[in-house]
Amino acid sequence: MDNSTTNLYVGNIDPRVTREQLYELFVQACPVVSLRYPRDKVLQTPQGYAFVGVPSVQDADYAVQLLHNCVTLHGRPLKIRRARP
Amino acid sequence: EAEWIRLKREKRPGKLSPGLREAMGLHEGQLPPWCMKMSKLGMPPSYPTLKVAGLNWGIEHLRDDVYGKLPKDKKKSRTTG
Numbered sequence: 001m002d003n004s005t006t007n008l009y010v011g012n013i014d015p016r017v018t019r020e021q022l023y024e025l026f027v028q029a030c031p032v033v034s035l036r037y038p039r040d041k042v043l044q045t046p047q048g049y050a051f052v053g054v055p056s057v058q059d060a061d062y063a064v065q066l067l068h069n070c071v072t073l074h075g076r077p078l079k080i081r082r083a084r085p
Numbered sequence: 086e087a088e089w090i091r092l093k094r095e096k097r098p099g100k101l102s103p104g105l106r107e108a109m110g111l112h113e114g115q116l117p118p119w120c121m122k123m124s125k126l127g128m129p130p131s132y133p134t135l136k137v138a139g140l141n142w143g144i145e146h147l148r149d150d151v152y153g154k155l156p157k158d159k160k161k162s163r164t165t166g
Contacts, residue, residue, distance in 0.1 A: 014108075021105045024096045028119070030131045058130045065126055066119045073108045 005033055006060040007083035010050045013037075014074035017046070021073075026052050029066050030059035051083055098132055099153030106150070116152055 010022070019037045026032050034053030039046050054060050060082055068080040096102075101109075101117065111117060120137055128135045136154045138147035146154070 017108060018104075020092060020096075021102075021108060023092045024102060024105050027096050028098050028101075028117070029129050055131065062126065062130055066122050066129070070118050070122065071109060072118075075110075 004056055005053050006055075006057050007034075007085075008052045008054060008060055008063060009081055009083040010052060011048065011079040012076050013046065013048050013050060013078065014076045015046045015048065017073050022050055022052070025067070025071060025073075026054070026063060029063040030054045098129075098135055098155045099137070100150050101152065102150060113149075114147065116147065120152065 008026075013022070019035060022037060023032055023035055026035075031054065032052055033055055035050065037046060037050040052063075054063060064080050064082065067078065069077050071078050101111070109117070116137075116139055120140060123129075123137055124140055128137075132155050134156050136142035136146075136156070138144050138152050142153065146152075
């Protein structure tokens with residue numbers, strides 16, 4: 001009964017980064033079950049953060065340890081932490 | 086949704102597209118920055134059988150868009166929750 005989808009908050013995302021690239025990056029650390037990458041309603045530009053849903057708390061903790069401050073996209077290091085429930 | 090199905094099919098652990106490599110500033114023949122951390126942390130909990138070039142897989146496998154490989158496992162992956 002592992003029904004504990006956990007959300008990661010990802011910040012400091014350069015606006016050139018696509019949703020597809022975020023999926024691609026996180027799937028390196030664990031399966032990705034959902035991805036929310038909000039855009040500005042008027043300008044249609046990404047707002048610099050995303051929420052990545054992963055299957056379990058273990059996956060979430062591993063992804064944070066593996067990728068936080070480790071991956072730099074267009075010169076900006078990604079900030080990753082567990083999202084508050 | 087169609088886009089999601091396509092992502093799940095095309096984007097695999099161990100493979101990085103040219104676009105993502107460019108955004109990361111990752112040159113050809115370079116391992117992604119998290120690979121060294123994998124040697125400390127161990128393999129991802131959801132991919133215990135992952136092979137990574139230079140860690141538990143020959144470095145000669147590092148080429149083009151591939152740095153690692155997840156052998157096809159028998160049981161269904163638990164991505165659908």
